[in-house]
Amino acid sequence: MEEEVPQVQDVLAEAKPHLRQKDPQSGSGVMSRKLWLRPVDLPEENCVVLITFPKGTAEGFVEWLRRAVRDVHPDLTLQPKLMASAKCMSLKCSAPFTLMLKGAEELCLPKKLNAECGGGQWEFVMSHSHLFDGIENPDTFFTSEETGSIVRHLLYSVQASETSLKDPPECVSRLSLFVGEPILAKCLSEGLIDQIFPLHEGIALKALCKNWVKAFFHRQILHDVKDYFGVKIGFYFRWLGLYTMFLLGPSIVGTILLVIGMCGKENMVDMAFLFYALFNVIWTTVFLETWKRKSAELAFKWGTLDQRSGRLCQPRPQFTGEVRRSPITGQKERYYPAWKRNLIRFTITGPMIVAALALSILTNSAICKMEEHVGSIEGTWGQWFLHHLPKVGLGILIPVYDALYYYLAVWLNDFENYRTEEKYENHLIFKLVVFQFVNSFSSLFYVAFYQQDLGSLQAHLAALLITRQIVDNVKESALPYFLGQFKLSRLHLSLKALGSPSPSKEKKNILQENESRIQATGTEKSSEDGTAQPNKPPSGKALSNAELESSMTPYPGTFDDYLEMFIQFGYVTLFSAAFPLAGLCAFLNNIVEIRSDAFKLCYIIQRPFGERVRNIGTWQDCMELMGLVAIVVNVTLIGQMGPLHRLAPSLSQHHALLAVVVFEHLLLGLRWFLVRAIPDVPSWVKDEMARLEFHRREAFNRQSLLEEDKILVSSIPGKHLGIQNPDSEDTSSLPHPSGKGNNLN
Amino acid sequence: MEEEVPQVQDVLAEAKPHLRQKDPQSGSGVMSRKLWLRPVDLPEENCVVLITFPKGTAEGFVEWLRRAVRDVHPDLTLQPKLMASAKCMSLKCSAPFTLMLKGAEELCLPKKLNAECGGGQWEFVMSHSHLFDGIENPDTFFTSEETGSIVRHLLYSVQASETSLKDPPECVSRLSLFVGEPILAKCLSEGLIDQIFPLHEGIALKALCKNWVKAFFHRQILHDVKDYFGVKIGFYFRWLGLYTMFLLGPSIVGTILLVIGMCGKENMVDMAFLFYALFNVIWTTVFLETWKRKSAELAFKWGTLDQRSGRLCQPRPQFTGEVRRSPITGQKERYYPAWKRNLIRFTITGPMIVAALALSILTNSAICKMEEHVGSIEGTWGQWFLHHLPKVGLGILIPVYDALYYYLAVWLNDFENYRTEEKYENHLIFKLVVFQFVNSFSSLFYVAFYQQDLGSLQAHLAALLITRQIVDNVKESALPYFLGQFKLSRLHLSLKALGSPSPSKEKKNILQENESRIQATGTEKSSEDGTAQPNKPPSGKALSNAELESSMTPYPGTFDDYLEMFIQFGYVTLFSAAFPLAGLCAFLNNIVEIRSDAFKLCYIIQRPFGERVRNIGTWQDCMELMGLVAIVVNVTLIGQMGPLHRLAPSLSQHHALLAVVVFEHLLLGLRWFLVRAIPDVPSWVKDEMARLEFHRREAFNRQSLLEEDKILVSSIPGKHLGIQNPDSEDTSSLPHPSGKGNNLN
Known part of the structure; x- marks a missing residue:
C-alpha cells in the first residue's frame, strides 16, 4: 500500500502540529529518534498483528515494551504508528520467515510432511525442516491464520527479564512483574495495552467474500475459512453446515406430517405422531454421531487430533494468583488453589445462578398466567392484540434476560x-446453557405439561422460534453494524476536527468502506503482478486499514453463535411432535445464518486470532444431553396429548402410562445402540493415521540406516557419535535462521 | 540348574536308543550336527520361551525353523531338547541383552527414564539408551514378563524370506507361505508348532507364592504380579481387589437392612428398601468411576496409557485371508474384507445366538413352571426335596449351558x-455377555416380574449365587487341578515305559511337584550366591521344569474370571433390594477368589505371556450397562413389591407408577451427574504427565543447545550437519549391539 505511507506521516503530522513540516526520518519531537530507525516505507501488508495502546499512553512505556520485545526477538519488526483518528499509539508487528519457523516449533504447530515421509501432519521441528512440504516457499508455507498466531506467540512469549525490569516506566512498576512472567499478557489484562489483533489480508479476504459470504448457493470453502480464521471458526461453520443439511430431514418429514394432519384421518395422524417421535430420536442421534465422525475427520485433516496437556499451556492473560514455583516446570508461575475456586463456585456462583433461574421461571409463568387471563377477555381487535401481547412480550423478554x-x-x-482458556470456556458454556435452557424452555414446559394445551404450545413455539430468530439476527448483525457506522462517523468527525482534508467518501457507511478496502487491497496486490494502476489520491482513503480495523468490535468468540443454534436445536427436537414445522423454520433460518455469520466475520467484526481446537467441546455434550431430554419430553407429550389413548381406547390410564414408559425405554435403548454402532472415528481416518505412523517410523529407520552408512564411510574420529541428517542438502534453499534455533542446516 | 543338564541327554538317549551311548557333542544320528553346536551346558534358567512341537514332527522341520530364525537373529539362542515324556521335540529360546534391547525398541516398550530426564516412562530407543533408568544392569533392566514378551516378539517377527522358502520341508510347503509372512504365527495356527509359552522363573515365582498367593490377609503385591505376569493380569487382580473392597459397602448396608427387616416396623423396612435402591445406584456408579480413575493411574504407572494404532499391530496368528499389498505399509499382508465378516455376523452369528438365547429362556421358564407345579405337591420330606430340585437343577444347568x-x-x-487380538476379544466378550446375562438372569426376571413373588425371588437368588460360586470354583481350580494330576501320572507312566529309573516321588501330586520345583529353583539360585548345596540325585527330578510346564493347561485368558465377577456383580446390583445378603455372599466369596485365582496362576496353569492393555476393555462398558439396567430393575421392584404403596396408601396405581418413573429418572440423572462430576483421570496423574512432558522437552532443548556449542567448538567441516549426542560417554558400559540397530554408541 505504497500510497498510504506518506499518509501515515500526514496523519501523524496533523495530530502533532510541531512535527507537521518535518521529515519523518529525522523527526525527533517527543518520540525518540530510535523509534524511526526502521524503514518507514514498510508496506502495510507486512503488518501481521497490531498492538494498540489506550489514549494518553506514555511514549516511554511503548519504547520500553519495544525494547523488551527486541531483547528477546531482535528480528521481530515493531513499527510504531500514531492512530490519528483515535489519537492513540500502535505498534505494527511482523516477523521474518526464520523467526516464524522458530515460533512454529515452539508452538508445536503441525505442518504437512512431504510425500517421502508419507504426507500427513507432524509437529514442525526446525532441525528436520527439510522434511516438511512447501518449506521452500516462505510466502505460502504458513497460512494467513498461522502467521498471525505465530507472531502472537512470539509476542506473548516475551517474559520479563532482569534487564527489562531494571528501570521500567512508572506504569510498569505498578504491575509488580516478576522475572519470567509474560509481559504482554499482563499489560493486556491490566489495560496498559488496549488490544492485540491480527490485521486482515486483502487478497485472501476478498476471495472469501466472493466465494464464501456471497456464494449463497455454493458449498462453503471451509479449508480456506480455516486457513484464514483458524480451526475453531472452521469447526463452527462445518458444524453449522452439517446441522443445516441434517435439518432437511425434519423439514421434509414435518411438512408431510402437517399435510397428513390437515387432510388425513385421525388414526393416521396419531400414527404419524408416534412415528415422528421415533424419527426424532434416530435423527438426533445420527446427526450427533455423524458430527463426531466429521469432527474427528476435520481434526485429523487440520492437525489438531492429538493435542498437548492443558497444564503446559500458557495461562489466560486474565488469570491471577500468587506467585509460586511450579511443581511441573520448576519455574515461577501464578497459582490459584482449586479449593478457593470451589468455594466461590459453591457459595457465590451456585446461589446466584439459582436466583437467576428462579427469576426467569417466575417471569415466564407470570406471563403464561397473564395469557390465560387475557384469553378470557372479550373484544375483537383488542382481544387479538391482547391475546398476542404476552407471547410477543416473552419473545422480547427472553433475549433481554439472556443478555x-x-x-x-x-x-x-x-x-x-x-487457568486455561479451555476450562474457562467450558465452564462459561455450562453456566450459559443451564440458564438458556430454563429461560428458553420453561414457558413451553409450562404450557405443555401444566396447561396441557397443544394449541397453545404450537402458538408459543411458533412465536418464540420466529421472534427469537429475528431478535437474534438484529442483535448479531444489524446492531454491531450500526454501532460500527456510528463509530466510523465519530472517527471522521474527529479527523475533521484535527484539520485533515475532508474526504469525499466520508458519508459512505462502514460496509462500503470495508468493501472498498477489500477491493483496494486486492487490486493493489494484483497490481504488483505487473499491471500498474494509477495511484489513488491520498485524500480518497482518509483512514488506513489498521485504524479502521482497530475501531471495529472485537470478535466475541463462537459462544453466541453456538448458543443460538443450541436453543434452536432444542425447539426442533424437544417439541417437534407438537409443532412439526419447527424443522422447516430452522432450516430456512440457517440457510441465511451461515452467510450472515460469514458476513459478520468478514465485514463487521475485528479479525480474530485462530484457535486450535480438536472438537466443538462442551457443545457436543450439551447437545447429546438435549437429545436425551428430547426423548423424555416427546414421549411424555405422546402420553399426554392422547394419540396412544385414541389408538387403543381400551387401555386403562395405568397401562397407557406403562406403554409410554416402555416406549421411552425402547427409544433410550435404540439411542444407546446407535451411539455404540456408529464408530466415532471414520475407518479411513484410522487407516490414514496408521499409514502415516508407519511411514514416519520407516523414514526414521531409513535415516538411521543412512547414518550407519555414513559412519562406515567417514573416518573422522568422533564423528560416529552423532545422528547424521542425510537430507541436509535439500534445505540449502532455506534462509539461514538467526538466534537460538540454529539447528537448521 | 546344572544338575539337569546331563539329564537332558539322558532323556534324549533313552528316547533314541541309537544315541544312548554317544557323546551328545558329536551326536549326529538323525539330527544334523549343527543342532548341537550351541553349548549344551547352557543353564535351564536361560530358557525364557519354550517352543514345543507335536509328536512325530519331522526333525527337518525343526532344523528349517531354527535356520530361518537364525537368519534373522543370529544371536537368538535356540537349544533343541527332546521332551522324553511326551516324546516330542522342543526348542528352548533365549536372547542376549543387546538383542533384547533391539526387540524392546521394535516393540516400542515403555521404560523408565532416568531422573535427569524427569523419570517417567518413555518408549525405549536404542540410540538414547543411556537416558533410561537401570540400563547399566542387564540382569534387572527388563522384568521377567518383558523378557518373555521380547523373546516372543523376536520369534514372531521372523518372516519368510527368499532363502528360507528356497527348499522348505514338505510340511512347510503345504502352508503356502509368502515372503514377508510371519513364520512362527503361521506354524502355530496350522498346528506345526504345538505351543509357545514362557517358562516360570524360580525365585520370582517363589516370592509371589509366598507374598501373594499365601499372604491371605495382606495387600496384594500387584507391582510384582504385573512384573511377572504382565499388565493385563495385573489389571484383573487390581480390579478384583477394588471390587472386593467396594463390596464391603453393600455387605454392611445389606446386613443392617436385614436386621431392620427382622425386628423393625414395616414402614421402616419400606423406607430402608427405598434407601437401599438409592444407595445401590450411588455405590455402583462410584465404584465404576473409581475404577476408571484407578485404571488410568495404573495405565500411567505401567506405561500403557497411550498405545499405538491397532492397524499397525501384527494380526492374530489365527487370522486368515487373501494375500494383498497393504495400503498402510505397502507390504504383503493377509486381508479379510469387512463385508464378508459382516455377512457372517448377520446371517450366521446373529441367528445362532438368538437360537441359543431362546433355548436358554425356554429352559429357564420351563424349570420355573415346574417349580410352580411342584410347589403344590403334598408331602413332607419328598416335598422339601421336590421343592428344591428345580432350583438346584437350575444351578447345575446354567453352568452347563454356559460351557x-x-x-x-x-x-x-x-x-x-x-484381525487383531483386541477386536477378537471384544467381540467374544460381547457374545458371551449377552448370553450370560440371559442365562443367568432370565429365571430371576421371570420370578420377579411375571410371578411377582418376593419370597421365591430371594430363594432363587440365594440358590443361584451359592451354587454358582461352588460350581465355578470347581470348574476353575479343582477340575484343572485333577486334570493336571491325571496328565502327570500319564507322563510318569510313559517315562516308565521308556525304561527311565522310576522316580521316588512319582506318586506326588502335581501341586507338590510344583511346590518342590519352585523350592528347587529358588534354592538353586541362592546357592549361586555362595552357599554351595549338595547336588540332588538326578533320579529325584525325573521331569524337568520345561516338560512339567509344557504338560500344564495353557492359560485361558482373563475371560472366565471377569465373566464370573460380572455375573456376580449382576446378582449384587440387579436384585440387591430383594436379597440384601447378596453383597455379603459376594464379598466372602471374593476374599477367597483373589487367592484362588492367584493359586491357579502360580500352580496349576501354564505361565502366560504378558499382554499390554490400557484398561479392562469391554468389561467396563458391560458393567456400566449393568449399572443402568440395575436402576430400572430396582425401581421396578420397588414399584411392584409395594413399599411405595404401603408408604403412601392414598396413591392411586397410576400415580404410584408415575412416582416410580420419576424416581427412576431422578436416579438416572444422579448417575449421569456422578459420572460427570468424577474426573476419569486423577489430577495427580495429569500433573505428573504434564511434568514428564515438560522435562522431556527441556532435556531435548538442552541437548540441542549442547550440540550448538559443539558445532561452535568443532572445526571439522561438515560436522555441523548432524545432531550430536552429548551424553554418549555415559553408555560406554553398554555392550555393543549387533545387527541393524547399530545406533547405540
Whole structure:
C-alpha cells in the first residue's frame, strides 16, 4: 500500500502540529529518534498483528515494551504508528520467515510432511525442516491464520527479564512483574495495552467474500475459512453446515406430517405422531454421531487430533494468583488453589445462578398466567392484540434476560479465575446453557405439561422460534453494524476536527468502506503482478486499514453463535411432535445464518486470532444431553396429548402410562445402540493415521540406516557419535535462521 | 540348574536308543550336527520361551525353523531338547541383552527414564539408551514378563524370506507361505508348532507364592504380579481387589437392612428398601468411576496409557485371508474384507445366538413352571426335596449351558476372523455377555416380574449365587487341578515305559511337584550366591521344569474370571433390594477368589505371556450397562413389591407408577451427574504427565543447545550437519549391539 505511507506521516503530522513540516526520518519531537530507525516505507501488508495502546499512553512505556520485545526477538519488526483518528499509539508487528519457523516449533504447530515421509501432519521441528512440504516457499508455507498466531506467540512469549525490569516506566512498576512472567499478557489484562489483533489480508479476504459470504448457493470453502480464521471458526461453520443439511430431514418429514394432519384421518395422524417421535430420536442421534465422525475427520485433516496437556499451556492473560514455583516446570508461575475456586463456585456462583433461574421461571409463568387471563377477555381487535401481547412480550423478554445473564455469567466465570482458556470456556458454556435452557424452555414446559394445551404450545413455539430468530439476527448483525457506522462517523468527525482534508467518501457507511478496502487491497496486490494502476489520491482513503480495523468490535468468540443454534436445536427436537414445522423454520433460518455469520466475520467484526481446537467441546455434550431430554419430553407429550389413548381406547390410564414408559425405554435403548454402532472415528481416518505412523517410523529407520552408512564411510574420529541428517542438502534453499534455533542446516 | 543338564541327554538317549551311548557333542544320528553346536551346558534358567512341537514332527522341520530364525537373529539362542515324556521335540529360546534391547525398541516398550530426564516412562530407543533408568544392569533392566514378551516378539517377527522358502520341508510347503509372512504365527495356527509359552522363573515365582498367593490377609503385591505376569493380569487382580473392597459397602448396608427387616416396623423396612435402591445406584456408579480413575493411574504407572494404532499391530496368528499389498505399509499382508465378516455376523452369528438365547429362556421358564407345579405337591420330606430340585437343577444347568455356549461363541468368533487380538476379544466378550446375562438372569426376571413373588425371588437368588460360586470354583481350580494330576501320572507312566529309573516321588501330586520345583529353583539360585548345596540325585527330578510346564493347561485368558465377577456383580446390583445378603455372599466369596485365582496362576496353569492393555476393555462398558439396567430393575421392584404403596396408601396405581418413573429418572440423572462430576483421570496423574512432558522437552532443548556449542567448538567441516549426542560417554558400559540397530554408541 505504497500510497498510504506518506499518509501515515500526514496523519501523524496533523495530530502533532510541531512535527507537521518535518521529515519523518529525522523527526525527533517527543518520540525518540530510535523509534524511526526502521524503514518507514514498510508496506502495510507486512503488518501481521497490531498492538494498540489506550489514549494518553506514555511514549516511554511503548519504547520500553519495544525494547523488551527486541531483547528477546531482535528480528521481530515493531513499527510504531500514531492512530490519528483515535489519537492513540500502535505498534505494527511482523516477523521474518526464520523467526516464524522458530515460533512454529515452539508452538508445536503441525505442518504437512512431504510425500517421502508419507504426507500427513507432524509437529514442525526446525532441525528436520527439510522434511516438511512447501518449506521452500516462505510466502505460502504458513497460512494467513498461522502467521498471525505465530507472531502472537512470539509476542506473548516475551517474559520479563532482569534487564527489562531494571528501570521500567512508572506504569510498569505498578504491575509488580516478576522475572519470567509474560509481559504482554499482563499489560493486556491490566489495560496498559488496549488490544492485540491480527490485521486482515486483502487478497485472501476478498476471495472469501466472493466465494464464501456471497456464494449463497455454493458449498462453503471451509479449508480456506480455516486457513484464514483458524480451526475453531472452521469447526463452527462445518458444524453449522452439517446441522443445516441434517435439518432437511425434519423439514421434509414435518411438512408431510402437517399435510397428513390437515387432510388425513385421525388414526393416521396419531400414527404419524408416534412415528415422528421415533424419527426424532434416530435423527438426533445420527446427526450427533455423524458430527463426531466429521469432527474427528476435520481434526485429523487440520492437525489438531492429538493435542498437548492443558497444564503446559500458557495461562489466560486474565488469570491471577500468587506467585509460586511450579511443581511441573520448576519455574515461577501464578497459582490459584482449586479449593478457593470451589468455594466461590459453591457459595457465590451456585446461589446466584439459582436466583437467576428462579427469576426467569417466575417471569415466564407470570406471563403464561397473564395469557390465560387475557384469553378470557372479550373484544375483537383488542382481544387479538391482547391475546398476542404476552407471547410477543416473552419473545422480547427472553433475549433481554439472556443478555443480562450473559454479563452475570461472564462476571462469575472471571471471578472463578480459571487457568486455561479451555476450562474457562467450558465452564462459561455450562453456566450459559443451564440458564438458556430454563429461560428458553420453561414457558413451553409450562404450557405443555401444566396447561396441557397443544394449541397453545404450537402458538408459543411458533412465536418464540420466529421472534427469537429475528431478535437474534438484529442483535448479531444489524446492531454491531450500526454501532460500527456510528463509530466510523465519530472517527471522521474527529479527523475533521484535527484539520485533515475532508474526504469525499466520508458519508459512505462502514460496509462500503470495508468493501472498498477489500477491493483496494486486492487490486493493489494484483497490481504488483505487473499491471500498474494509477495511484489513488491520498485524500480518497482518509483512514488506513489498521485504524479502521482497530475501531471495529472485537470478535466475541463462537459462544453466541453456538448458543443460538443450541436453543434452536432444542425447539426442533424437544417439541417437534407438537409443532412439526419447527424443522422447516430452522432450516430456512440457517440457510441465511451461515452467510450472515460469514458476513459478520468478514465485514463487521475485528479479525480474530485462530484457535486450535480438536472438537466443538462442551457443545457436543450439551447437545447429546438435549437429545436425551428430547426423548423424555416427546414421549411424555405422546402420553399426554392422547394419540396412544385414541389408538387403543381400551387401555386403562395405568397401562397407557406403562406403554409410554416402555416406549421411552425402547427409544433410550435404540439411542444407546446407535451411539455404540456408529464408530466415532471414520475407518479411513484410522487407516490414514496408521499409514502415516508407519511411514514416519520407516523414514526414521531409513535415516538411521543412512547414518550407519555414513559412519562406515567417514573416518573422522568422533564423528560416529552423532545422528547424521542425510537430507541436509535439500534445505540449502532455506534462509539461514538467526538466534537460538540454529539447528537448521 | 546344572544338575539337569546331563539329564537332558539322558532323556534324549533313552528316547533314541541309537544315541544312548554317544557323546551328545558329536551326536549326529538323525539330527544334523549343527543342532548341537550351541553349548549344551547352557543353564535351564536361560530358557525364557519354550517352543514345543507335536509328536512325530519331522526333525527337518525343526532344523528349517531354527535356520530361518537364525537368519534373522543370529544371536537368538535356540537349544533343541527332546521332551522324553511326551516324546516330542522342543526348542528352548533365549536372547542376549543387546538383542533384547533391539526387540524392546521394535516393540516400542515403555521404560523408565532416568531422573535427569524427569523419570517417567518413555518408549525405549536404542540410540538414547543411556537416558533410561537401570540400563547399566542387564540382569534387572527388563522384568521377567518383558523378557518373555521380547523373546516372543523376536520369534514372531521372523518372516519368510527368499532363502528360507528356497527348499522348505514338505510340511512347510503345504502352508503356502509368502515372503514377508510371519513364520512362527503361521506354524502355530496350522498346528506345526504345538505351543509357545514362557517358562516360570524360580525365585520370582517363589516370592509371589509366598507374598501373594499365601499372604491371605495382606495387600496384594500387584507391582510384582504385573512384573511377572504382565499388565493385563495385573489389571484383573487390581480390579478384583477394588471390587472386593467396594463390596464391603453393600455387605454392611445389606446386613443392617436385614436386621431392620427382622425386628423393625414395616414402614421402616419400606423406607430402608427405598434407601437401599438409592444407595445401590450411588455405590455402583462410584465404584465404576473409581475404577476408571484407578485404571488410568495404573495405565500411567505401567506405561500403557497411550498405545499405538491397532492397524499397525501384527494380526492374530489365527487370522486368515487373501494375500494383498497393504495400503498402510505397502507390504504383503493377509486381508479379510469387512463385508464378508459382516455377512457372517448377520446371517450366521446373529441367528445362532438368538437360537441359543431362546433355548436358554425356554429352559429357564420351563424349570420355573415346574417349580410352580411342584410347589403344590403334598408331602413332607419328598416335598422339601421336590421343592428344591428345580432350583438346584437350575444351578447345575446354567453352568452347563454356559460351557456349551462358550464353545459356540468361540467357534463363531473364530469364524468371523478378526484381525487383531483386541477386536477378537471384544467381540467374544460381547457374545458371551449377552448370553450370560440371559442365562443367568432370565429365571430371576421371570420370578420377579411375571410371578411377582418376593419370597421365591430371594430363594432363587440365594440358590443361584451359592451354587454358582461352588460350581465355578470347581470348574476353575479343582477340575484343572485333577486334570493336571491325571496328565502327570500319564507322563510318569510313559517315562516308565521308556525304561527311565522310576522316580521316588512319582506318586506326588502335581501341586507338590510344583511346590518342590519352585523350592528347587529358588534354592538353586541362592546357592549361586555362595552357599554351595549338595547336588540332588538326578533320579529325584525325573521331569524337568520345561516338560512339567509344557504338560500344564495353557492359560485361558482373563475371560472366565471377569465373566464370573460380572455375573456376580449382576446378582449384587440387579436384585440387591430383594436379597440384601447378596453383597455379603459376594464379598466372602471374593476374599477367597483373589487367592484362588492367584493359586491357579502360580500352580496349576501354564505361565502366560504378558499382554499390554490400557484398561479392562469391554468389561467396563458391560458393567456400566449393568449399572443402568440395575436402576430400572430396582425401581421396578420397588414399584411392584409395594413399599411405595404401603408408604403412601392414598396413591392411586397410576400415580404410584408415575412416582416410580420419576424416581427412576431422578436416579438416572444422579448417575449421569456422578459420572460427570468424577474426573476419569486423577489430577495427580495429569500433573505428573504434564511434568514428564515438560522435562522431556527441556532435556531435548538442552541437548540441542549442547550440540550448538559443539558445532561452535568443532572445526571439522561438515560436522555441523548432524545432531550430536552429548551424553554418549555415559553408555560406554553398554555392550555393543549387533545387527541393524547399530545406533547405540
